Amino acid sequence: MFKKILFATTSSPACDNAAKVAFDLELKWDAKLMVFHVLGVPTRGYSSFVTDVRTGETESIDPDYVEWVTEEMKYTYENLLKDSENSTLEAVIGVPHREILRKARKENVDMIIMGAHTRDEDIGATRYRSVVGSTMQKVAKSARCPVIIVSRPCTTCWKLFSNIVICTDFTKASNSAFLWAAKLSKEVNARLHIFHAVDINAGEPGKVSGQSEIEGRINEAxxxxxxxxxxxxxxxxxxEVGTREGTPYVEILKFAREKQADLIVMAHHTREIDPELALLGSTVEQVVLRSACPVTSVNHPDKVADE
Amino acid sequence: MPEGILCNKQVVDTKEKLNALLADKSGKQYYDEMTRLDVDTEALWATIEKTCKSRLRTWLEICAHCGMCADSCFIYLANKRDPKQVPSYKIQSTLGEIVKRKGKVDNEFMRYVMDTAWAKCTCCNRCATYCPFGIDMGVMFGYVRGLCFSHGFVPWELKIGSGMHRIYKAQMDITTEDWVDTCEWMVEEYEEDWPGLEIPVDKENADIIYTVNAREPKHYPEDLAEAAILFHIAGENWTVPSQGWEETSLAMFAGDWGACKLQVESVYAAMDRLKPKRMVVTECGHAYRATVLEGPYWAGIKSGKTPIESFHYVEWVAEALRTGKLKIDPAKKIKEPVTYQDSCNYIRNGGLGDYAREIMSYIAEDFREMKPCREHNFCCGGGGGLNGIGRYRKERNIGLTVKRDQILATGAKLVVTPCHNCWDAIRDLEEVYKIGIRWSFLKPLLLGMVEVPEHLLPREE
Amino acid sequence: MYELVTGPLAWLSFGIFFFGLFYRLVWYIRGLNWQMDRVSYTQNMVYGIKGALRSILFWLVPFGTRSWRYYPGFTILVFIFHICLLATPVFLMGHNVLLLERWGFSLPTLPEGIADFMTTCVIVSAVFIICRRIALPEVRILTKPYDLFVLAIAVAPFITGFFAFHQVGSYDFWIIAHVLCGEIMLVAIPFTKLSHFLLFFLSRAQMGMDYGIKRGGMKNKGMAW
Structure with a gap:
């Protein structure tokens, strides 16, 4: 199911939890793991300067610098690399989401793993979240393969997953998410929870939906x-099938907690909100930031169906 | 040392030479070799005798030393009115001296000339509009850059840049395959939201041939996708060439006229091959100047015009808005105060100021002009290649203060910057001086406010 | 002596003046190169001429350009200096009397008082121009002895003429000095910066053609000088 895995890392502690999952998957699925770091954002016009993704400082770029960052990555993942059998390290210059997507497309990867940040007290957390948050959203929206976001320690090995929650909003993208979740559930023999949250805030603003209307919508779902x-x-x-009413991301999180979910699978609600305008706005990101388990965003049918 | 390994009088025309230069950390070895580079004074004088003709000689000779050019120069203003930054002084102490000494200048002098030609002048040509004699120091520094380049005194990044043009016919290492693949990629990525979206490559007899800045396919392919979507909405019959798609010219910044010619000829060849009706150039200032305004002369086209009529992106946008090909949703117009960064290369030196205003009248409710503006606007601070040269970063950042103060005076928090270099300079000035502004190309702004015809929307199942 | 300076020397200096300027004109135009200057002069002549005329006319009008408006004080100085410097000798009564005596025709003349005032204007504005050169750092750095020398050549005929007219000291001395200075100026015009007498128009025309043809003139209403 996972032959090629792209681990897009910021090469910082924020991605440690994601790193563990990535290297674990590599071993358990006999996959090829590509550890990929985008180190600097280039300018629009001509120059050799880049803005360092982690610090926000302007750096002058040359092969030495890229090599140095790659060396640093080796050091960061020293422990994980010890057991790794089939992994590569790569650092490139570019706009993070763009380069991640480029790499994923070029290598035709089966999944992308990314980290997310949850602790505000860390230095640079705000900047980090704004860069990574929008990177995550853009990657999740456009990637052809599932994107797994890991923000908290994932204690269960993927092979041992017992509960997978798939949240659907009945869009085409959700359909892909469902197919992928079903495939994974079958493969690891986990229980699949098919879930839909009726958004009580949807529809006309200010208009509170009546109880009967909500019930009608739940039954329809x-x-x-x-x-x-x-x-x-x-x-x-x-x-099993579950439905709730409320604010979708809250209900998703509550449901996942109840069911002791090991993984939440959902589609990135493409037309929901402009990622540039609302960094923390989308349901996916709200779930990602608060979820105790990893979250997978699936939007396209490409890497979902059985070969 | 007559010639260095990296710093020499040769042009960069092989990948080996290019990689050797790229491997040099920030041009350390390159600039070190430069201090020992011999000046071929005879060749220098021979070139001047052949190319420094009546126009330039007259400018050098009749300059009344009146100092009216001083305040026209943003670098002079930014440097607390340092008299050494007066345009006339800058050119008289460089080209003027070389001519006076009949080319007999030494290495140290040539390095001074280089530092002056690239760090003290962005070739914005504003001084020419303030000199009663019409003496254009920008044109002269362009000429000086050519002299410097042919004698090996050129900033490291621009030596690389001009080499890129010679090898890849683009300012970055993008092959034809990379480019075509990027076009396909962008269609793949956006066609779900825009059914029927295409980026037609090498389509013959299209109405528009669209050409770009290599940094778009290399790092910012969304820009290409956005252009495609806007053409799609406007219903244009357009194409991009598989070869000859690069508009920019670092060779022009470098003074490598040979590479300039090669570069523009690749674009003109695409025009001949695909026979489109007209060309539209992306939101880039120097690219338009290089390929549309100066290019025909490098290529030896006597009419001084590109083989087919060429338009800057702002001209196309203005036309699309005027004719209703693109319609702006009135509710989505920019409500906040917004200002427009006039790019020297297509406003002052291309005369397109009216088109920019026309666009703003459609998309902004509170448009505020910078003072001065249009043909008389100041350079963003990063023109002429200055943005990209590490050696002159400090000087560049000082120069940004003029633009910073101009923007602050408008009270606008959003700056429309339809030029890659201006975009960068304004981004950098925000990073350095933190004045709390945002900046944007036209494409993303337009995409946020155009009315999309019903039949182009994705069908919900 | 008077005969010499107003006879053969005058012929000689006028000859050098006209021939020199003619040479300058030919040299300038022949030195233009469409490809090197990157202006298609001949192919787009109409746009070129339009641009050239605009470029010259706007700059001949006081405060006609943004630059002239930007430096109002200096602009006034420059225009007073140049108008008086050019008009006074041409329309001076004394000169026209000479013209009538020698060649049998004359131009309209200025009343003596006005001519005297205009001469004073040239001298005073020259003094201000020198003061400006010394006072402003951005002009001081550009100033070379040559600039003062050229200014002296241009103003000398007015100073000597002024003294002759007011008969300060020996009239004969001042009048000969005046004629000589005038002749020096005529000779100097083609050979020095004073060649801007002609080259101002050529250079402005060239820049106007550049703007009229290449830099937007074919797409807009013309450069907003």
Whole structure:
């Protein structure tokens, strides 16, 4: 299922949890792991200067500098690299999301793993979050493969996952997310929780939906899940369906916690909000920042269907 | 030492030479070798005798030393009115001296000339509009750059840049395959949101051939996608050439006229090959100047015009808005105060000031002019290659203060910057001086406010 | 002596003046090169001429350009200096009397008082120009002895003429000095910076053609000087 994994790292402690997952997947799935770091954002016009992704400082770029960063990566992942069998390290210059997408496309990877930041007290957290937050959103929106975001320590090995929550909003992208989640559930034999949250704030602003209307929408969602998703599962019966009403990201998090989810899978709600304007605005990012388990964003059908 | 390994009078025309230069950390060895580079005074004088003709000689000779050019120069103003930054002084103490001494100048002098030609002049040509005789120090420094380049006295980054043009016909190492692949990639990435979106490569007889700045495919391909989407919305029949797509010319900044010619000829060849009706150039200032204004002369086209009519992006946008090909949603117009950075290369030296105003009248509710503006606007501070030269970073940052104060005086927090170099300079001035502004190309702004025709929207299932 | 300076020397200096300027004109135009200057002079002649005329006319009008408006004091100085310097000798009564005696025709003349005032204007504005050269650092750094020398050549005929007219000391001395100075100026025009007498127009025309043809003149209403 995962033959080629791209671990996009900032090469800083913020990505440590993601690193563990990435290297673990490499071993357990016999995958090829590409550890990839975008170190500096170049200028729009001609110059050899880049803005360092981590510090925000302007650096003059040359092969030595790139080499030095690669060396530093080796040092950062020393312990993990010891057991690694099939991994490469690479540092490049560019706009982070762009280069991650470029690499993923070029190598035709099966998944992208990224870290996320959750502790405000760390130095540079604000800057970090704004850069990584928008990078994560842009990568999640455009990547052809699933994007796994790991922000907190993931204690369970992927092979041992027992609960996977797939959150759907019935879009085309959600369909891809569902297919991927189902595939993974079958492969590791985890319980698949198919979940939909009715957004009570949706619709006309200021208009509070009545109880009966909400119930109607919940029933409608249940019906759609039955017709859209259940037939796809065929003989796989280790699943359940859940629906709630409220603010989607809150309900998703509550549901995942209740079900002791090891992984949340969802589609990036593409038309939801402009990632440039609202860095913490999307449901995906809210879930990512608060979730105890890793979150996978799937938006495209490319790496979902069985080969 | 007559010639260095890296710093010499040769042009960079092989990948080996280019890589050797790139491997040199910040040009350390290169600049070290430069201190020992011999000046071929005879060749220098021979070149001057052949190329420094009546126009330049007259400018040097009749300069009344009146100092009216002083305040026209933003670098002079930014450096607390240092008399050594008066344009006339700068040119008289460099080209003037070389001519007076009949080319008999030494290495140290040539390095002074180089530092002056690249760090004290961005070739914005503003002084020419303030001199009663019309003496254009920018043109003269362009000429001086050519002299410096042919004698090996050129900033490291620009030696690399001109080499890139010679080898890749682009300012960066992008091959034809890379470029075509990037076009495909961008379609893949955006076609879901824009059904039917395409970036037609090498389509013959299109209405528009679109050419770009290599930094777009290299680092910012969204820019290409945005252009494609806007053409798509406007319903244009357009194409990009697989070869000859690069508009920029670091060779022009470097004074490498041979490379300039090679570069523009690649674009003109694409015009001949694909027979489009007209060319539209991306939001880049020097690219337009190099390929549209100066290029025909390098290529020896007597009419002084590109083989097909060429337009800067602002001309196309103004036309699209005027004719209704692009319609702005009135509710999405820019409400906050916004100002426009006039690029020297296509406003003062291309006469496109009206088009910029026309665009702003469609998209902004509170448009504020900088003072001065249009043909008389100050350079952003990073023109003429200055943004890209590490050796002159300090000088560049001082120069930015003039633009900073101009922007602050408008009270606008958003600066429209349809020029890659201006965009960078203004980004950098925000990073250095932190005045709390944002800046943007036109494309993303337009995408945020155009009305999308119903039939172009993705169908929800 | 008077005969010599107003006879053969005058012929000689006028000859050098006209021939020199003619040479300058030919040299300037022949030295233009469409490809090296990157202006297609002949191919887009109409735009070129339009640009050239605009470029010259705007700059001939006091405060006609942004630059003239930017330095109002100096602009006034420059225009007074140049107008008086050019108009006074041409329309001076004494000169026209000579013209009438020798060649049988004359131009309209200025009343003596006005001519005297204009002469004073040339001298006074020259003094101010020198003061400006010394006072302003950005002009001081540009100033060379040559600049003062050229200014002296231009103003000397006015000083000597002024003294002759007011008969300060020996009239004969001042009048000969005046004629000599005038002749020196005429001879100096083609050979020195004073060649801007002609080259101002050529250089302005060239820059105007540049703007009229290449730098936007074909796409806008003309450069806003």
């Amino acid at each position: 249940k019906g759609r899940i039955e017709t859209m998703y259940i037939p796809e599962l065929k003989d796989f019966d280790n699943y």
